[in-house]
Structure formats: structure tokens, C-alpha cells
Amino acid sequence: MAEPPGAAGGPGSSETSEPTAGRVVVLDVVGLQPEHVSADRTPELDAALEEVIPSEPAFPALTVPAQTTLATGRSPAEHGDVSSGEYDRERDAAAFWERDRGGRDRIWETAREAGLTTGALFFQHLIGTDADVAVTPSPIEDEDNNMLEMNCWTNPDGLYDDLRAEYGHFPLHNYWGPTANEESSRWILSAASEAVERFDPDLLWVYVPHLDYAGLRHGPGPELEAELPVVDELVGGFLATLRGDDRWDETAVAVVGEYGFHGVDTPVLPNVALREAGLLETESADGGSAGSTEVDLPGSDAFAMVDHQVAHVYADGDAVEEARELLASLDGVDVVLDGGGSGGPDKAAYGVDHPNAGDLVLVAEPSAWFAYYWWTDRAEAPPYAAEMDIHAKPGFDPCELFLGEEGLVSLDPSKVGGSHGRTDPGTYPAFGLGGPAVSGVELGEGTGSEGAVDARAIAPTIAALLGVADAVDAEVPPLVGDETEGSRG
Structure with a gap:
């Protein structure tokens, strides 16, 4: 890039x-x-x-x-x-x-x-x-x-x-x-x-x-x-x-x-990886069906706020290194930026070294993008996931551009053909x-x-x-x- x-x-x-x-x-x-x-x-x-x-x-x-x-x-x-x-x-x-x-x-x-x-x-x-x-x-x-x-x-x-x-x-x-x-x-x-x-x-x-x-x-x-x-x-x-x-x-x-x-064909789910590693916690979603979940941000050690080909990862101090190693290994992740202490690329070199930025910033490969989902089983999706609700979702959701199979909007990230951020x-x-x-x-x-x-x-x-x-x-x-x-x- x-x-x-x-x-x-x-x-x-x-x-x-x-x-x-x-x-x-x-x-x-x-x-x-x-x-x-x-x-x-x-x-x-x-x-x-x-x-x-x-x-x-x-x-x-x-x-x-x-x-x-x-x-x-x-x-x-x-x-x-x-x-x-x-x-x-x-x-x-x-x-x-x-x-x-x-x-x-x-x-x-x-x-x-x-x-x-x-x-x-x-x-x-x-x-x-x-x-x-x-x-x-x-x-x-x-x-x-x-x-x-x-x-x-x-x-x-x-x-x-x-x-x-x-x-x-x-x-x-x-x-x-x-x-x-x-x-x-x-x-x-x-x-x-x-x-x-x-x-x-x-x-x-x-x-x-x-x-x-x-x-x-x-x-x-x-x-x-x-x-x-x-x-x-x-x-x-x-x-x-x-x-x-x-x-x-x-x-x-x-x-x-x-x-x-960029033309894209690889959705990346960093919050699924964080959840499977025990760094992201969930709780029952209000108003959802049985099994529907919501991310428990206060109870989580790390969370990825995604926006197209960029994800800001906010992590507790003792979880940053574990999150870095985990997320850097995901298919579709090109670069992991930090505060400059790891010897790798840092946020300052990319012009995004600001307190609002995540402790880590993920950059997707050209053909990849980040989805906000923390679930793989649709039964766990929160009630707003299949709705056009841009304010409720804690990440950008381009699937809202596609009609849904079970609600107003799609839950199939493979439909997304284009992204940006790089x-x-x-x-x-x-x-x-x-x-x-x-x-x-x-x-x-x-x-x-x-x-x-x-x-x-x-x-x-x-x-x-x-x-x-x-x-x-x-x-x-x-x-x-x-x-x-x-x-x-």
C-alpha cells in the first residue's frame, strides 16, 4: 500500500x-x-x-x-x-x-x-x-x-x-x-x-x-x-x-x-477471532430471539471497530500483544499498525496517530474487507443485524445494500463486491x-x-x-x- x-x-x-x-x-x-x-x-x-x-x-x-x-x-x-x-x-x-x-x-x-x-x-x-x-x-x-x-x-x-x-x-x-x-x-x-x-x-x-x-x-x-x-x-x-x-x-x-x-472477495471477521480466543465477550441481546447475542464491550478485553478495509482494535493493555499476534495471522489482514513499540509499521507512519485511533489498526489486503460480525451462527446475530440500522451497529455494514433473506438486509458478506480504505x-x-x-x-x-x-x-x-x-x-x-x-x- x-x-x-x-x-x-x-x-x-x-x-x-x-x-x-x-x-x-x-x-x-x-x-x-x-x-x-x-x-x-x-x-x-x-x-x-x-x-x-x-x-x-x-x-x-x-x-x-x-x-x-x-x-x-x-x-x-x-x-x-x-x-x-x-x-x-x-x-x-x-x-x-x-x-x-x-x-x-x-x-x-x-x-x-x-x-x-x-x-x-x-x-x-x-x-x-x-x-x-x-x-x-x-x-x-x-x-x-x-x-x-x-x-x-x-x-x-x-x-x-x-x-x-x-x-x-x-x-x-x-x-x-x-x-x-x-x-x-x-x-x-x-x-x-x-x-x-x-x-x-x-x-x-x-x-x-x-x-x-x-x-x-x-x-x-x-x-x-x-x-x-x-x-x-x-x-x-x-x-x-x-x-x-x-x-x-x-x-x-x-x-x-x-x-x-478495490474489488473484494474476502470478508474478514476479526471479532469472531477475538471471541474464539476469549478476548471478546457477548451477552444476550435485548429484544432478540433465543440465542441472539450482543457484544459486551465493557466486559471484553479487545474489540475491533471495523470500517471497510480498516479496523480499529481497542484493547486492554495486557491484551494488546495477544490481539496483535492473533489478528495478524488472519487471512486477509495485510498490516497491523501500533504505537511504534513492536518494531513493525506504526500509526504515525500512516498519519493516523491520534488518541481516537485504536490501540491497533488493521489494514486489509486489497481483495479483503472487515465485517463487524462476532458470530458465525446466524441464530446468534443481534436483532438489528438484518435491519437497516446504521446507528445501532458497532461497525460499518455494507451488507445493508443488499436485500435480506430473513430480514430487510442481507447477512451474507460474500455478496459485497467492492471496498475502500487503503x-x-x-x-x-x-x-x-x-x-x-x-x-x-x-x-x-x-x-x-x-x-x-x-x-x-x-x-x-x-x-x-x-x-x-x-x-x-x-x-x-x-x-x-x-x-x-x-x-x-
Whole structure:
């Protein structure tokens, strides 16, 4: 696996300069890679972007770590988002997707503090942002996580009511789960067009999830290829909205891909191994059938919080070495990272040396991924295992993309065809830049490997285009500088 960018390069410095663009729109087309952008595959994106280059993501290449790095210019070792989940060591509890904004200052928050109008749509952990326009799903649920009514948290208050009146409820079941498809991207891009018309933001970041579903279900291949013209058409419709307003001549369009996919055929079950070794304990699951179990986190000596091709193992001090030897021997485990005391690879070298990280961090082989299961007998599965319940599961579950045999979602990990988390050059995502405001502007060299731009350079580059480069405290300098020409319209 390529050495992550967090391990190389030094901090860059930048100063406020004359802006190149009056408006920057970032399309976060998750799963998009440079080779996907061409006149025959994606003509709208190809025509919109002057330059498309690979971006080397920070390790781990997972949703929340990748997004926070892209939007802050910092590595996970600095910003602390080491997974899409969190493990609370004080409470011995694992939770996915439950953070709000917290102390994060992403580019739309820092640019707003610098005097710009900003917006972000469907980025993770938006609740609490002070961006001028923001939309993120926040369904109203009962105490058992059953949805009572679809809703979105927004800035300003009441915006979701207006969007619902125009476009209907946000199609949450097309955003994740067995029926996830392009309709979620369609709704989000419609909301983005509405945001441009109503709020005229100087910076707008839009998450477009569509390709992720094909990538996770099938991996790279014909199924993902078939979805490229679909997402391209949706993006093209949004770009037509931008071209039709009076700020088009001062607009820059940036496209980021977050990560690419490995084809996988080997699910790895670290919690089964820990349980069989007596390091992980279980207890009877509340509300489950006879024999149904739940992991007893306080009573366990070690537990693996899994997220695609990366697993964070939280272990009691006297169990770390036993867990390391056990898990390193599993088929599908490529690397075991620690604090540097074993003489092997350490977390610091991978840019993930943060207190939020596990005592051990497992990296899967390219064709493998980690499943959260601690059982092999389905009778022991907890009641939420066959349900679409992303908050109850103490690990990421891509099986939720497949209809189940016994419940809503599948319990067959062999169905999963794609995964991510490693930072291999063949899976580098795209970074593209276009629009009239950057016509003729050349991107400087990034500090990533294989000719790629370091993902940490993207936030400062966007800030530099807007003339607020000093607002982003990034670890590397922007790809454009004072020599770029242009001014705000």
C-alpha cells in the first residue's frame, strides 16, 4: 500500500491574495476516479473540467476521514476523524454517524468567518454548522430508531419545508440501503440548484453519493461503468443551472472523488477471532430471539471497530500483544499498525496517530474487507443485524445494500463486491478544476505520490481561488498561488 500523505511533506504557508474566482462550487462525486472522466464516458464532466488529476487521499480512505481532510486540509492524525465511527473509551461504546459539527471548522465555516457566503449539502456531520445554507438528513425517530417522519436539518430553519414542497421528501431509502440509487443524487442536486438561486453562495460544497452504491455492491467494473453516464447527466443538469445565472463568468467548478474502490472477495471477521480466543465477550441481546447475542464491550478485553478495509482494535493493555499476534495471522489482514513499540509499521507512519485511533489498526489486503460480525451462527446475530440500522451497529455494514433473506438486509458478506480504505495508487480518486474563472490556470505540483495531488492541498486551493487562503490552516500549500490571474466579478 502506498505510504499515506500524512507521512510525508511539511506544513505549507499561505497568505491572502487576489481571488481568482468569485464563486467556487465543489461537487463531491464520491467514487469518481480520473479515468472515469472522458468525452465518451462522462461528457458533461469532461467539458466542464480543464484538468483532472489523481488525488492521494489521507489514510484511511473512508467517508468521514476523507471528507474532513478534504474540507480542512489536515490529516486524521490532526483532526481526529480516524473512522466513520467513534469509540468512547470512557463508556466502552462504539457509535457510527452520530457526531454533530463539534469543534470542526471546515472550509465553508472558515470562509464564512472571512466574510463569504457559504453552503454545504449532505456532507457528514453538518448539524450545528453556521454555513449560510446547509441541508443534511435528520429523520424523526422513536426510541427504537424507527423513522416516524422524514426530515432534514437545515440552515436556515424552515428550508426543508420549502424543498419538500418543491421536490417532495428527501428519498432517504434511495440514499442508503437495498434501494439506494441515483434518486438521492437527483434530489440533492435539485436542492443545490435551489441553494444557488436563493442564497447565491460564494462557496457551495455538494455531496453526490450515486457512484458509491455501485462501487460497494460490485467493485470497479461494468456495473460502476454503467452508472457513470447517469451521474454525469445529473451533474450536467446542475451545471446548466450555474451556466444560466449572472455569476457564471466568475465561477470555478471543482470535483473531488474522496476514494476509489478495490474489488473484494474476502470478508474478514476479526471479532469472531477475538471471541474464539476469549478476548471478546457477548451477552444476550435485548429484544432478540433465543440465542441472539450482543457484544459486551465493557466486559471484553479487545474489540475491533471495523470500517471497510480498516479496523480499529481497542484493547486492554495486557491484551494488546495477544490481539496483535492473533489478528495478524488472519487471512486477509495485510498490516497491523501500533504505537511504534513492536518494531513493525506504526500509526504515525500512516498519519493516523491520534488518541481516537485504536490501540491497533488493521489494514486489509486489497481483495479483503472487515465485517463487524462476532458470530458465525446466524441464530446468534443481534436483532438489528438484518435491519437497516446504521446507528445501532458497532461497525460499518455494507451488507445493508443488499436485500435480506430473513430480514430487510442481507447477512451474507460474500455478496459485497467492492471496498475502500487503503490508499493504493490504482484507487486514487479524481480532483478536477474547471469553469471560466480558472480558464488557463495551471495546478501546481502537489506533494502526493505517483504524480497525484495531496488531498490536504484541496481545501487551501479552494480558499486561494476565493482569495481567503489564510483562512485555512492546512498542512500543505495550495496548488494555485499569487501568480494566478483574475478577480472577483
